[in-house]
Amino acid sequence: MNTKLIKNYFLLIFTILFVSSLEAQVVVSGIISDIKGKPIIGATVVIKNTNTGAITNDLGKFKIEKAPIGKLILQIHYLGFETKEVSILTQQNKPLEINIKLLNKNENLDEVIVKGKTKAAIKRDNPIKIEVIETQKFKMESASVIDLVNRTTGIKIRQSGGLGSAVKINLNGFQGDAIRVFKDGIPMDYLDGAYGVGFVPTNTLERVEVYKGVLPAELGSDALGGAVNMVSAANKPGSRLSSSYELASFNTHRATLNLNLTNKKNNVFVGLESFINYSDNNYEANVNYVDPDTRNEIPIEVDLFHNMFRQHYIEVYAGFKNRSWADELKLSVTNFKFHRENQFGQLMQYPVGASYNEQIGDFVPTIRYKKSLLKKKLLVDQFLTHSKVKRISVDTLNGSYDWLGKFTTNNESQEPGELGSPDFTTLDRYNMVSRTTFKYTINDKNSLTINAVYNSYSQEGSNPYGEYTEGENPVQLISLPANYDKFVSGLALDSRLFNNRIQNSLQFKYYYSKSSGRSVDDVTGLVSAEEVGANISxxxxxxSLRYKINNNIKTRISLEQATRLPTQSEIFGNGSTSIANLGLKPEQSLNANISVDITNNKNLSTGTNLFYRYSTNMIASTTSVTAISSVYENLEKVRGYGIELNSTYSFLKHFDITGNLTYQSFRQKGHQEGETNLLDDARVQNIPFFFSNLSASANFEKILRRKDKLKAYWYYSYIHPYYLNKIPKDLEADGFLGLFGKSGLTNTELYIPKQNMHTVGFVWLPNKEKQFSIGFEVKNLFDQLVFDNFKIQNAGRSFHMKLTYTIDFNPK
Structure with missing residues (x-):
């Protein structure tokens, strides 16, 4: 690590903070609220015919410094409200304070009229690099959250099959648990993966936020290189009922039902967030069939036959808002269950015909409390939950299936189990999460945020086929109690300087964890006789610094020394396919980002982002000494860099074109123990290093009816060939950046070929003033071969039809 560079960087930051205190101040300030007196966050207040203005903070307050003397006109803009102009008179040495109320404006949900800044725009203006996906704009399309995120610059979500299959997020070179997932700013550990990007329909979300490089202290987690925060549409004010139903190929059904009701005073609310996913996932795949007579492998195309997934998720909530004792108190209860059939193991080498996994959460309560104190200068946000999630893993078949679905019984010498060893695991996971956030507004320029997240995890279960302790009275290892406590805290100073031209966020974080349980010796393979533990501190x-050069150009620079603590699954295993290792060390990484965003006019915007990562003690899954189960170990040191480019162009009032590309080069430093030095500086395997997206859409009205509206769209995705396993660097393509030239590989099984996928579709609203739409979409239009995580083949061409309907109960 270059300590001199870091010292100089922070010296620059502190110099900027100091210089800002020397500014002269001629101030116009006040509060922007709605007609009920509720503060409006993110409203734009500008002095007419000038570039001088401000944005309201979390309390609806604004402050314009160095306002001219004399008669002025203030213009106030905010999405969904009438634009307002107010005449004021300023005088020398006499600060002016004025409070302004905005009127609601009738607006169709299918139209996007930007007057001022939306919450998404405010997020994009953050000094931390954030990609914001406004999912409500795509809720009428048959697009999953994975589809939307994969069209975003610098990120790929990898799937091991169809709907409901395991997912792995890859963001700027990091993947898996290095990228944390949140819902409304709360870590999703307590639902044990049941609410994730692979399951949640777009209709239930307002937006998805992708954080790159630096994670804000207010999120309060130990992500190594970024995070995905899914913001629920239930947070939107007002009363409404929204529903959707999607029917697609491979007997796929996806439905949502969301309800939010408030009283006339808007201080009592109840609601429901729910969805159902089902798919047979019986798409065609190219496999190697073993001829029972000759034992030769024959490439054939078959329909997958044991790949079904079904899931339901129901969250019921109620609470109070805008009371003297609480800004918001929300109580919720969640029930969920999913059932996943296993068609194959980690690789698509041989079929599985009976193994399955289930995950059940019968009753998961949560409580969230928000309150403003000290004349609304201090905001308190407390979240608390205690969950129990049951995991079931079954693989006890006394025989095997071939790719044609033919069953063969095992002989007497063979153990049951299709995936290598028998498994009948029932695992109860208990998780208590407490997240506390304090945000104190020091003045109009500075605020201080303190965040602390405590997670207490324990598990116990049974698996008669799993590991046993040594001694006269052996017991199942997984039946012994295992405990893991984790504490992550953050302190952030956020500053707005030079009339908001500079925004800065300075953060300090502390990580602590404590684990206890039984471990397996990595040399002998024996279970320890006594309980062992480990502490990490x-x-x-x-x-993160954002500098607004002018109204059209913004630049960001960020630097972070990040830590990721091991997850409970990595430490304790799952009782079947992976075993415990309580000695895991945390991953660490130095992350740096530099980005520039340019908006030449209302129709064209471009941006670029450069990033650098140097990571140590990377956690990876390796084969244990038993050669049956896997174990997580600290293995890799990884260093890499990358560049992202994106652009959006709108023209002729009807058409939009968006494109982006990402190049990233991540390589291990040297080689790992047990590897040959031929793998020095090898690329990290199973990660795409160049990919791009291009899309176009057109919006028309009065196509078939006087009030109808039609949107047609096309999405294109390209992934350059990349490597399934580590290969010597001199065998890579010898052209520029490895993108051109000829590879020295002769074994085509070691790389994943290039992929081109096209999606086309349309959405039709018979009456744009009503909240009903019909959508049709074709994914993978040209039926190309598509591969994903560990070269798992995904579905070919598929057809999707989606209906959406919303009833707005708010008075007009």
């Missing part, structure tokens, strides 16, 4: 820091 570490500090981190980060800073």
């Amino acid at each position: 570490n500090f981190g820091f980060g800073n």
Whole structure:
């Protein structure tokens, strides 16, 4: 790590903070609220015919410094409200304070009229690099959250099959648990993966936020290189009922039903967030069939036959808002269950015909409390939950299936189990999460945020086929109690300087974890006779700076020393396919980002982002000494860099074109123990290093009816060939950046070929003033071969039809 560079960087930051305190101040300030007196966050207040203005903070307050003397006109803009102009008179040495109320404006949900800044725009203006996906704009399309995120610059979500299959997020070179997932700013550990990007329909979300490089202290987690925060549509004010139903190929059904009701005073609310996913996932795949007579492998195309997934998720909530004792108190209860059939193992080498997994959460309560104190200068946000999630893993078949679905019984010498060893695991996971956030507004320029997240995890279960302790009275290892406590805290100073031209976020973080349980010796393979434990304590820091050069150009620079603590699954295993390792060390990484965003006019915007990562003690799954189960170990040191480019162009009032590309080069430093030095500086395997997206859409009205509206769209995705396993660097393509030239590989099984996928579709609203739409979409239009995580083949061409309907109960 270059300590001199870091010292100079922070010296620059502190210099900027100091210089800002020397500014002279001629101030116009006040509060922007709605007609009920509720503060409006993110409203734009500008002095007419000038570039001088401000944005309201979390309390609806604004402050314009260095306002001219004399008669002025203030213009106030905010999405969904009438634009307002107010005449004021300013005088020398006499600060002016004025409070303004905005009127609601009737607006169709299918139209996007930007007057001022939406919450998404405010997020994009953050000093931390954030990609914001406004999912409500795509809720009428048959697009999953994975589809939307994969069209975003710099990120790919990998799937091991169809709907409901395991997912792995890859963001700027990091993947898996290095990228944390949140819902409304809360870590999703307590639902044990049941609410994730692979399951949640777009209709239930307002937006998805992708954080790159630096994670804000207010999220309060130990992500190594970024995070995905899914913001629920239930947070939108007002009363409404929204529903959707999607029917697609491979007997796929996806339905949502969301309800939010408030009283006339808007201080009592109840609601429901629910969805159902089902798919047979019986798409065609190219496999190697073993001829029972000759034992030769024959490439054939078959329909997958044991790949079904079904899931339901129901969250019921109620609470109070805008009371003297609470800004918001929300109580919720969640029930969920999913059932996943296993068609194959980690690789698509041989079929599985009976194994399955289930995950059940019968009753998961949560409580969230928000309150403003000290004359609304201090905001308190407390979240608390205690969950129990049951995991079931079954693989006890006394025989095997071939790719044609033919069953063969095992002989007497063979054990049951299709995936290598028998498994009948029932695992109860208990998780208590407490997240506390304090945000104190020091003045109009500075605020201080303190966040602390405590997670207490324990598990116990049974698996008669799993590991046993040594001694006269052996017991199942997984039946012994295992405990894991994790504490992550953050302190952030956020500043707005030079009339909001500079925004800065300076952060310090502390990480602590404590684990206890039984472990397996990595040499003998024996279970330890006594309980063992491990403590981890570490500090981190980060800073993000955004500089607004002018109204059209913004630049960001960020630096963070990040830490990721091991997850409970990595430490304790799952009782069947992976075993415990309580000695895991945390991953650490130095992350740096530099980005520039340019908006030449209302129709064209471009941006670029450069990033650098140096990571140590990377956690990876390796084969244990038993050669049956896997174990997580600290293995890799990884260093890499990358560049992202994106652009959006709108023209002729009807058409939009968006494109982006990402190049990233991540390589291990040297080689790992047990590897040959031929793998020095090898690329990290199973990660795409170049991919791009291109899309176009057109919006028309009065096509078939006087009030109808039609949107047609096309999405294109390209992934350059990449490597399934580590290969010597001199065998890579010898052209520029490895993108051109000829590879020295002769074994085509070691790389994943290039992929081109086209999606086309349309959405039709018979009456644009009503909230009903019909959508039709074709994914993978040209039926190309598509591969994903570990070269798992995904579905070919598929057809989707989607109906959406919303009833708005708000008075007009």
